[in-house]
Amino acid sequence: MHSLHPESEHAKTAFVWDQSLATGIANVDTQHKKFFELTEKLRTFHHHLPDLEQVQDLLHELDLYAIHHFHAEEMLMEKYDVSQAHRNMHLHAHQSFVSHLGHITQLATSNLRTAVDLLFAFLSQWLLHHIAIMDMLLAEEIYLAQRGSVVSRHRPLSEHFTQSFIENINSVYRDLADRTLQMMEQNLQLQMEIERRKEVELALLDNNARFRTMADHAHSWEYWIGSDGKVLYMSPSCLRITGYTPDEFKNNPDLLYRIIHPDDRKLMDEYLETASMQDDAEDELGIRIIHRDGSVRWIIHSCKYLYSPNADFLGQRISNRDITNRQLHNDSMLLVANVFESINEAAIVTDQNNRIIVVNTAFSSITGYEPEEVIGHNPTVLAEKPLPIEQVDELMRKVTSKRRWQGELNYRRKSGAVFVAAVSIDSIRDRNDNISNFIIIFSDISERKESEQRIQYLSNHDLLTALPNWKLFSECLQQTLDAAKSKRRSFSLMYVDIDRFKHTKDHLGHEMSDLLLKQFAERLRNCLPHPASAARIGSDEFVVLLPNAETAQQANEKANAILHCLKAPFVVNKEAIPLSASIGISLYPQHGKDAPQLMKSADLAVFQAKRAGGALAKIFEASESFDV
Known part of the structure; x- marks a missing residue:
């Protein structure tokens, strides 16, 4: 079969009407010339392939030509009583032309180049077999019919000869045309199949290349194992995750199992057994592996068993993701959670x-x-x-x-x-x-x-009387002294000593004496004016700080008030016990400019009071004066 392309000799040969092809029938010859023009137009399409619309226009012209031309020929055959055999052959050829033209019109929408080639070859054969031979025989028969009786006696022989010749020509042409079209269609199908396979192969190569590139650059560790257990592909990520190269795994397939942590191999065996029995298994397994450097890594392992449409085992596709950092983070979070709760x-x-x-x-x-x-x-x-x-x-x-x-x-x-x-x-x-x-x-x-408050309290208070002790009182005395100095004011300090308490204690005993001291301290505290304060600094010795008693008269009045408050007997276990006290008074700054001096002056003053008989208050008197 010839396939006419722009470069072929057929495509270079012009189709020009030749007078030798004239049938002598003016209308038929005019239509044949039109057919030659359309065929020549088609030939030019080989040099510059037109668009689909131009080819469809040409096919439409050919269709109109066929309708007009075939109708004219059929009218002539009817008019001149052309033999039935010749007429049938001619009509069959017309129908074949229309059928082939319709088929090529359909092909044009899917493969324009092939449709143009097929149409050009078909029209070339039509010119050769139908116009140059069959139409010439038709013209001869019409010519004989026009001569009438002159050839009537020869008609049976001539008709027999003409019909046999026409039948042979038509048979050859029909067979040739059908086989040509079939071969062209087969060739077209073959070309389309070749193109399709090329596209599939290119797509497959492209997909394989793309898939390989993706696998090579994937962060996860991917590999494929064939049905024979050999490693077909190993992604480069295996080196980063395991420390081993792809070639090491390919040369030693057992390495894939040996790097699994011994405690996790049983889990892997159970997982693979389950995966092998489920065609669509996509479950994942978290296991540990031993890196080449000896460190433990965590991976998520996923295995897919692959089968052909015929259920033939093809191999395994395996994907491993390194989740070591995530696992360490999870372990840390679990530890934090446990600590948080514990x-x-x-x-x-x-x-x-x-x-x-x-x-x-x-x-x-x-x-x-x-x-x-x-x-x-x-x-x-x-x-x-x-x-x-x-x-x-x-x-x-x-x-x-x-x-x-x-x-x-x-x-x-x-x-x-x-x-x-x-x-x-x-x-x-x-x-x-x-x-x-x-x-x-x-x-x-x-x-x-x-506990802290209790310790603080005990360190600053007397355990028996609950009054401030010397430590706390000395701090208050210093604060009052500092304030008086800054404001240039005076204040009084009293030393209170119970008269003859040793004798009373010997008479009452230790327990009763303590109860007596507690009552004495409570009465002393209750009779003090605000903001005066008292403290116990010895067994029977107390001190009183009077920030507002700035003169000797004020201090003396306060002292006498205290003595009066203490004059009433104390009752201990229903026994009335009379007590008295001596009070020594010192004033700042007359009797001292600091705490030790003031205390010393008050102590000397109480000694003077006791020497005077006790149960009275005495302001410190000395030959030396203390100026502000």
């Missing part, structure tokens, strides 16, 4: 808006609140009383600027009981240094605070 201190985590998102078990134990009762609330709900906005703002400012605040706050339990909490508040920041959370840790230190 610590004895209450722990609160809030969001950036200071809304509680999680609390630990100790929180509920300490406060009595269940998590759902406080989640979503501000931690200030725990405060004993609403905190001033200024205090809250200042606290948060310190947390955000210094990232941590530590101090003590009074919290209230769900029961309403108030406790002192040692509180630590930390701010947590994200990678952009923006606050994402706050962590509040606190513990109940009420007992500790009570």
Whole structure:
């Protein structure tokens, strides 16, 4: 079969009407010339392939030509009574032309170049077999019919000869045309199949190349194992994840199993057994592997068994993702969570808006609140009383600027009981240094605070009388002294000594004496005017500080008032016990400019009072004066 292309000799030969092809029938010859013009137009398409619309226009012209030309020939055959055999052959040829033309019209929409080639070849054969031969025979028969009786006696022989010749020509042409079209169609189908396969091969190569590129550059470790157990492909990521190269795995397939952590090999065996029985298994398995450097890595292993449409086993596709960092992070988070739950201190985590998102078990134990009762609330709900906005703002400012605040706050339990909490508040920041959370840790230190207060109290007070001891009194004396110096004011100091207490103690005994001292101290404290204060500094020795007694007269009046208050008998175990006391007075700055001197002056003054008989107050008298 010839395929006419622009470069072929057929495409270079012009189709020009030749007078030798004239039938002598004017109308038929005119139509033949038109056919030659259309064929010549088609030939030019080989040099410059037109668009589909131009070819369709040409096919339409050919269709109109066929309708007109075939109708004219059929009218002539009817008019001149052309033999039935010749007429049938001619009509069959016309129908074949129309059929082939329609078929080529359909082909043009799918493959324009092939349709043009096929049409050109078909029209060339039509010119040769139909116009040059069959139409010439038709013209001869019409010519004989026009001569009438002149040839009538020869008609049977001539008709027999002509019909046999026409039949042979038509048979050859029909067979040739059909086979040509079939071959062209087969060739077209073959070309299309070749093109399709090329496209498939190119697409497959492209897909393989793209897939290989993707696999080579994939972060995960990908590999394929054939049905014979050999490694067909190993992605380069295996080196980063395992420390072994692709070639090492290909040369030693057992290496894939040997690097699995011994404790996880049983898990892998069970997983592979399950995967092999499920065609669509896509389950993943988290296992450990031993890196070449000896370190342990965590991977997510996924295995897919592959089968052909005929259920033939093709191999395995395996994908492994390194999740070591994620696993370490998860382990760390689990550890943090365990620590969070196991610590004895209450722990609160809030969001950036200071809304509680999680609390630990100790929180509920300490406060009595269940998590759902406080989640979503501000931690200030725990405060004993609403905190001033200024205090809250200042606290948060310190947390955000210094990232941590530590101090003590009074919290209230769900029961309403108030406790002192040692509180630590930390701010947590994200990678952009923006606050994402706050962590509040606190513990109940009420007992500790009570212990501290008790220790503080015991270190500053007399255990028997509950009056301040010498340590606390000396601090108050120094503070009063400093204030007097700065304000250039005076004050008084009294030394109070119980008269003949040793004798009383020997008479009452130790226990009764202690009870007597407690009553004496309580009466002394109750009779002091504000802001005076008293302290016990010895067995039967007390001191009184009078910040507002600035003159000797004022001090003496206060002392006598105290003596009068102490004059009434004390009752111990229903026994009335009379007591008296001597009071020595010193004034600042007349009798001393510092605490030791003032104490010494008051001590000397009480000695002078006792020497004078006791039960009286005596202001210090000395030959030496103390000027301000």
